[in-house]
Amino acid sequence: MAGAKFRSARVPQYDTISAMRSMLALWAFLLAASLWSAAPYLEIYFIDVEGGQATLIVTPAGESMLVDAGWPGFQGRDAARIQAAARLAGIKRIDYLLMTHYHLDHVGGIEPLLEHLSVVCFVDHGENTETGKSAEALSESYRRALARGKRLTVKPGDRIPLRGAEVLVLAARGNLIAAPPHGAGAPNPSCEGVPAKADDPTENARSVGFLLTYGRFRFLDLADLTWNKELELVCPINRIGTVDVFLVNHHGMNLSNSPPLVHGIAARVAILNNGAKKGGSPDVLRLIRRSPGLEDLWQLHLALAADPQDNASPERIANLEAECQGHWLKLTAESSGAFRITNSRTGETKAYPPRSP
Numbered sequence: 001m002a003g004a005k006f007r008s009a010r011v012p013q014y015d016t017i018s019a020m021r022s023m024l025a026l027w028a029f030l031l032a033a034s035l036w037s038a039a040p041y042l043e044i045y046f047i048d049v050e051g052g053q054a055t056l057i058v059t060p061a062g063e064s065m066l067v068d069a070g071w072p073g074f075q076g077r078d079a080a081r082i083q084a085a086a087r088l089a090g091i092k093r094i095d096y097l098l099m100t101h102y103h104l105d106h107v108g109g110i111e112p113l114l115e116h117l118s119v120v121c122f123v124d125h126g127e128n129t130e131t132g133k134s135a136e137a138l139s140e141s142y143r144r145a146l147a148r149g150k151r152l153t154v155k156p157g158d159r160i161p162l163r164g165a166e167v168l169v170l171a172a173r174g175n176l177i178a179a180p181p182h183g184a185g186a187p188n189p190s191c192e193g194v195p196a197k198a199d200d201p202t203e204n205a206r207s208v209g210f211l212l213t214y215g216r217f218r219f220l221d222l223a224d225l226t227w228n229k230e231l232e233l234v235c236p237i238n239r240i241g242t243v244d245v246f247l248v249n250h251h252g253m254n255l256s257n258s259p260p261l262v263h264g265i266a267a268r269v270a271i272l273n274n275g276a277k278k279g280g281s282p283d284v285l286r287l288i289r290r291s292p293g294l295e296d297l298w299q300l301h302l303a304l305a306a307d308p309q310d311n312a313s314p315e316r317i318a319n320l321e322a323e324c325q326g327h328w329l330k331l332t333a334e335s336s337g338a339f340r341i342t343n344s345r346t347g348e349t350k351a352y353p354p355r356s357p
């Protein structure tokens with residue numbers, strides 16, 4: 001009896017402990033599941049839109065920002081390629097669509113894209129600064145798109161409120177950030193003797209450019225910003241600092257990519273969103289190669305006008321033929337600053353360890 005009494009006295013206590021253990025196990029499972037669903041990586045898809053721009057960023061918080069929408073036409077080619085990347089990234093809508101400037105290879109694909117993907121917020125520098133028939137057609141197309149989401153107009157120094165990464169606007173509508181971000185602002189020795197060019201009155205010089213920071217990882221995208229604005233931004237002091245990855249300006253054209261910018265930011269990796277016959281100027285490719293600390297150059301296309309030795313190694317080129325299948329490059333970054341790049345044509349990935357402190 002005593003034994004039975006003893007057991008009956010112990011059973012409720014045992015049940016309580018058992019229940020607590022089950023609760024703890026459930027809690028651990030739910031925590032693991034939530035961590036699993038929010039992978040601790042930042043992803044950037046460099047989508048091939050044949051010498052335009054479409055760059056999809058997905059943060060560890062699960063939010064997305066698409067930088068530009070490629071070209072219109074070609075039976076919806078660019079919208080389909082962006083949609084394919086969004087599917088791979090597991091996103092069903094674009095949280096922020098940044099329209100860097102009003103040119104056909106950036107804003108032209110916006111209406112075809114909206115047939116497939118919804119956008120929560122459009123981000124831009126304000127109204128189109130160009131006039132004329134084709135500029136007005138692009139403005140009208142963008143106005144129609146704007147009716148389908150919210151709008152945020154940004155200026156230098158603003159942060160695009162993408163959760164999970166910091167996106168600092170450096171350039172917008174021809175204006176540039178006044179105060180260098182933390183860690184930047186050193187004199188730039190590469191400015192010495194580099195002359196300005198004739199002023200660029202186009203939308204290129206009004207491009208929205210940003211610095212994305214995720215932990216110790218830094219990514220620079222200045223869209224099609226041109227030479228004189230670059231010089232203003234990095235001379236005589238470098239208001240960008242150094243970066244891990246540089247999306248080469250303006251598809252690698254030599255109207256942009258001044259030595260003070262390319263060498264001042266000292267990127268570990270440069271990525272070119274060129275087409276087979278657009279961008280990828282041989283002199284820009286050579287300048288990038290001479291950049292201090294450069295580890296690799298990657299390209300969305302083999303630049304046909306450049307010599308083979310000026311182009312990146314074939315394994316770091318997403319598309320080798322002019323009539324291509326639209327292969328992409330994907331970058332995955334960790335908060336440690338480590339990152340890796342995958343070429344969808346070869347399926348191969350190259351890893352880059354964190355930069356030494």
Ligand SMILES: [Zn+2]
Nearest residue numbers: 052105224250
């Ligand atoms: Zn462009």
